[in-house]
Amino acid sequence: MPACSGGFRFVGIVEFLQEGQGWLMSVASRVVGNWGTAVLLAFSAFLSAGCSVESVDAPAAKTGGETAGATESAAGGEKRIQVDGSSTVAKVAAAVQEEFTKKFADTKVALKVTGTGTGFKEMIAGRIDIANASRPVKDSEKADCEKAGIELVELKIALDGLTVCVNRENDWLDTITVAQLKKIWAPGSTVKTWKDVDPAWPDVPLALFGPGEESGTFDYFTEVINGKEDQITENYSASADDNVTITGIAGEKGGMGFFGCAYYFSNRDKVKVLKISATDSVADGIEPTVETVRSGAYKPLSRPLFIYVKKSSLAKPEVLDFAKYFLNEGQSQVSTVGYVPLEEAELATVNAALDAAVSGAGK
Amino acid sequence: MSATVGELAGSVVPVSFTLGADGQIRQRLRLSRGFMWLCRLATYASLLVLAVLLLSIVWNSVGRLRWDFLSSHYSMQPDRCGILAGLWGTFWLVLLTAAFSIPVGVGSAVYLEELAKDTWLMRVIRLNLSNLAGVPSIVYGILGLTAFRPLVIQLQSVFDGRHVVNVLGLFRLRLLKLDIYDGSVLIGAMTMSLVILPTVIIASQEALRAVPSTIRVASLALGATRWQTIWRQVLPASLPGIATGVILSISRAMGEAAPLMMIGVLTVASMCPGGIESPGQLLTEPGRVLAVPFDQFTAMPVEIYDWSKQPDPQDRFTGVAASGILVLLAVLLTVNAAAMIVRYRAGRQLRW
Numbered sequence: 001m002p003a004c005s006g007g008f009r010f011v012g013i014v015e016f017l018q019e020g021q022g023w024l025m026s027v028a029s030r031v032v033g034n035w036g037t038a039v040l041l042a043f044s045a046f047l048s049a050g051c052s053v054e055s056v057d058a059p060a061a062k063t064g065g066e067t068a069g070a071t072e073s074a075a076g077g078e079k080r081i082q083v084d085g086s087s088t089v090a091k092v093a094a095a096v097q098e099e100f101t102k103k104f105a106d107t108k109v110a111l112k113v114t115g116t117g118t119g120f121k122e123m124i125a126g127r128i129d130i131a132n133a134s135r136p137v138k139d140s141e142k143a144d145c146e147k148a149g150i151e152l153v154e155l156k157i158a159l160d161g162l163t164v165c166v167n168r169e170n171d172w173l174d175t176i177t178v179a180q181l182k183k184i185w186a187p188g189s190t191v192k193t194w195k196d197v198d199p200a201w202p203d204v205p206l207a208l209f210g211p212g213e214e215s216g217t218f219d220y221f222t223e224v225i226n227g228k229e230d231q232i233t234e235n236y237s238a239s240a241d242d243n244v245t246i247t248g249i250a251g252e253k254g255g256m257g258f259f260g261c262a263y264y265f266s267n268r269d270k271v272k273v274l275k276i277s278a279t280d281s282v283a284d285g286i287e288p289t290v291e292t293v294r295s296g297a298y299k300p301l302s303r304p305l306f307i308y309v310k311k312s313s314l315a316k317p318e319v320l321d322f323a324k325y326f327l328n329e330g331q332s333q334v335s336t337v338g339y340v341p342l343e344e345a346e347l348a349t350v351n352a353a354l355d356a357a358v359s360g361a362g363k
Numbered sequence: 364m365s366a367t368v369g370e371l372a373g374s375v376v377p378v379s380f381t382l383g384a385d386g387q388i389r390q391r392l393r394l395s396r397g398f399m400w401l402c403r404l405a406t407y408a409s410l411l412v413l414a415v416l417l418l419s420i421v422w423n424s425v426g427r428l429r430w431d432f433l434s435s436h437y438s439m440q441p442d443r444c445g446i447l448a449g450l451w452g453t454f455w456l457v458l459l460t461a462a463f464s465i466p467v468g469v470g471s472a473v474y475l476e477e478l479a480k481d482t483w484l485m486r487v488i489r490l491n492l493s494n495l496a497g498v499p500s501i502v503y504g505i506l507g508l509t510a511f512r513p514l515v516i517q518l519q520s521v522f523d524g525r526h527v528v529n530v531l532g533l534f535r536l537r538l539l540k541l542d543i544y545d546g547s548v549l550i551g552a553m554t555m556s557l558v559i560l561p562t563v564i565i566a567s568q569e570a571l572r573a574v575p576s577t578i579r580v581a582s583l584a585l586g587a588t589r590w591q592t593i594w595r596q597v598l599p600a601s602l603p604g605i606a607t608g609v610i611l612s613i614s615r616a617m618g619e620a621a622p623l624m625m626i627g628v629l630t631v632a633s634m635c636p637g638g639i640e641s642p643g644q645l646l647t648e649p650g651r652v653l654a655v656p657f658d659q660f661t662a663m664p665v666e667i668y669d670w671s672k673q674p675d676p677q678d679r680f681t682g683v684a685a686s687g688i689l690v691l692l693a694v695l696l697t698v699n700a701a702a703m704i705v706r707y708r709a710g711r712q713l714r715w
Contacts, residue, residue: 078638080542080659091673094631095712096437110544110659111631114671127545242683337439 047195079318084112085119085132088216089305091337092158093132095137096330100322103329107318120308124148129313133306134160134216144171151311155350157326159340160219161261161293161302165246167273169253174199175285180299181225184208184256189233194254208236209248211255217260224300261288261302262338276301283294293340303338314358327351379693391512423685432686437666440688445638446687448632452548452660453694454618455636459552459656461560462617465609466568468563472605475564476571477593483552496561504625512626515550515657519543542657546627549656554622559612566608570601603706610702614695620664624681630669632661663691 017205083093090113114122117129120141126148137145137152145152164181166173172194183189183197184206194201211218214231218238223229239245242259249255249271257271264273275285278299292298307326313319327350334341342350410653427441435445479485574597582592598605637655639645670684 078634080544082632090631093440094437097631097633098436098438108634109631110629112546112627114627165657202678335437 003118040181054303061328079107079316080212080244081107081109081130081319081322082128083109083130083132083307084114084122084128085130085342086116086305087113087136088134088155088160088220089116089132090308092305092330092334092339093130093307093326094130095243095333095337096326097322098276099329099333100325103325104321106316109322120145123150123152123308126150129310129316129319134220134303135303136306137310138307153309153311153314153323155307155309155323155327155354156304156342156346157307157350158305158342159293159302160220160305161266161288161298161340162217162224162258163261163264164186164256164258164274164276164301165249165264166274167249167253167255168270168272170255172273173274175277175282177277177280177282178225179280181276182227185221185233185236186226187233204254205249206235206253207255208233208261210236210238210257211242211245211259212238212240217258221301260338261293262335262340264288265290290340294343294346309354309357311357311360314354320358323354324351327354364710385634420688423681424689425682427682428689433690438630441683443684444680446663446666446690448635448661449663449666449687451635451639451689452628452632453662455548455655455660456551456555456623456662457613457617459548460555461609461613463552463556464560464563464612468560468609468612469567469605471560471591472564472567472571473598476568477597478589484627492564496565498536498561499621500558500619501621501625503554503557504622506557507550507626511550511553512545515543515547516545518657530550542654543658544657546629546659547657548660550626550627551623551660551662552656554626555616555619557617558619562612562615563609566612567601567605570604570608571597573604574600580605599709602709606705606709607702610698610705614698617662617695617698618664618691620668622663623662623665624668628665629659629661630665632659632666634659636660663687663694667691672687 016343027040084095090111093109093111097111101108116131116133116135119133120129120137122128123131124144131152137154142152149290164176180197184191185208190196191206193203193205195203197206210221210232213219213232218232219229222232226232232330236247237244239248242263245257245259246263249257264271267316273288275287276298277283286292286298288298288301293302296302296304307323309319314323327347331341331347341347405668427444432445433441433450434447438444475485475489577595578600579592582596583589587595636658637653638658639648639651639653639655667684668688670680670687673680673684
């Protein structure tokens with residue numbers, strides 16, 4: 001301990017502490033035993049490694065000189081990016097951050113999964129750098145952000161789509177309308193055979209398969225088709241394993257099921273995919289392909305996924321690096337976790353938007 | 364008579380009675396035996412359910428549970444996904460929780476049992492302790508979110524930028540720069556302490572109550588002060604009971620996910636608190652320990668919850684979740700074994 005030019009009071013404190021130490025130790029060893037004292041001593045050594053005491057009267061220049069050493073943070077000066085929001089996007093973000101932190105070892109991504117809405121709330125509260133969202137930001141959320149002085153940079157990072165498939169032997173159906181889907185999948189649905197859905201279809205019993213309620217695909221399907229998240233007919237076999245769903249459809253002539261489109265794209269030959277018509281006319285059916293999902297023509301079972309970056313956070317190099325990584329090297333992770341990557345041209349547009357935001361933030 | 368029947372209930376040997384209503388006694392014996400079988404069935408049924416659950420978890424974990432599961436971070440590739448961050452997070456969380464809750468809990472119990480006068484206030488406190496022990500943990504999570512989070516965020520403004528703190532104008536304390544994060548181990552431990560405090564207090568009270576009052580009287584009669592009596596006689600005598608209560612509560616703190624999710628711990632963590640990823644680092648970089656309480660973290664139950672609802676087309680995360688459950692179980696069993704050793708040793712040392 002430096003006994004600087006120092007104040008009388010300060011010296012007094014130090015003397016008290018030094019005198020006190022012996023007393024303190026004897027009390028400590030009586031109370032917690034010798035081992036306990038050793039642990040206490042070790043702990044206080046930890047603490048003294050972290051702090052040092054100096055006189056109030058120490059010259060300011062010295063303080064300035066020493067601060068350089070002390071700025072080293074206890075955790076070793078690592079950088080951290082705070083991310084929160086949608087569980088759907090979190091899958092991509094988790095995969096991307098895994099690769100990202102391999103390249104940038106001194107940066108860690110703190111990822112929380114709470115849902116799109118909560119993610120925006122955290123953004124408005126100024127606690128995070130990036131909000132994951134499986135829908136575009138609402139006007140009200142945008143307004144709240146502006147009120148809080150936070151500017152958002154919207155980056156589209158991937159596309160999510162669902163496919164509805166039937167058995168390959170199903171020859172009566174190519175296109176299905178959303179209304180028909182709802183008739184089959186709605187909670188409390190009474191249809192037992194295909195004929196119950198449409199009298200023109202044969203009297204083959206329906207066998208329904210799909211992912212269980214723990215799945216984001218399930219949430220999305222129920223929300224779009226049945227109008228309310230988590231509401232679905234009781235007469236379907238749920239499985240977290242899409243293989244089971246696909247085997248189920250392939251094994252029943254009247255089989256039908258849904259799963260993420262990326263999974264269909266790699267298992268095309270086992271089942272027959274249905275065109276989806278957002279209107280009541282069968283002629284409006286759109287087949288799910290990488291192109292129709294990318295263009296958004298495949299409605300209503302496809303949606304874009306976003307990350308919203310706080311504009312002021314882009315001034316931090318680690319956040320900018322992460323956003324850039326997401327849009328370039330990170331795109332290879334999109335398909336591994338089951339979504340459709342953006343096409344080159346669109347990716348270029350998003351990258352340009354990011355660059356524009358950065359130069360805007362610089363001004 | 365009833366005692367005789369009670370004794371006979373377990374035996375299969377038929378006994379003839381000289382008393383009149385022979386058939387009635389047989390009837391009662393049958394009833395008694397039936398009741399015994401019912402109780403036996405209840406025990407075995409729960410054991411069976413436990414066995415089935417354990418077996419299915421072990422079955423699911425086959426293939427993923429390897430040593431590297433303990434030393435890898437979160438990954439979207441189930442084969443590479445590990446529980447390292449949760450293991451360290453739970454370790455620090457439990458350490459801090461114990462540091463907060465044991466002194467406060469045991470101290471409160473000693474006060475309530477040994478020192479406090481029996482006033483209406485004390486009775487209200489005692490009654491409410493049991494009520495608090497029954498409050499769902501997520502409620503404490505909300506409390507932690509609203510009470511402790513702002514507190515730690517206040518700390519943030521103290522440490523932010525200036526790490527030289529002027530103590531009462533007497534001297535300056537120079538601190539390492541601490542990054543204080545939201546959803547930190549400190550907030551988690553404070554919240555978790557609230558969750559387990561009622562149980563710790565009640566268990567300690569029970570243990571203290573079990574110490575025969577003659578011990579206290581004898582100690583006081585020999586001229587010991589109240590403090591000496593409590594410290595040298597009552598506490599050592601009740602130590603096995605207190606230790607059991609404390610360790611069971613700590614196990615509960617290890618298994619809780621809900622209050623942690625409430626205060627906003629990480630879901631996907633590729634870092635350990637303070638950046639300490641191996642026990643060796645504790646020795647080589649002890650300064651990092653200082654950063655631990657203020658760092659973000661995740662805990663094993665939170666990770667297991669996330670894995671079990673991870674939508675994976677091939678359902679491969681089930682194995683990861685099962686492995687996580689087994690690791691958590693192993694840690695819990697170790698802690699409980701420690702409790703048994705403490706009980707045994709403390710019980711053996713006890714001599715009056």
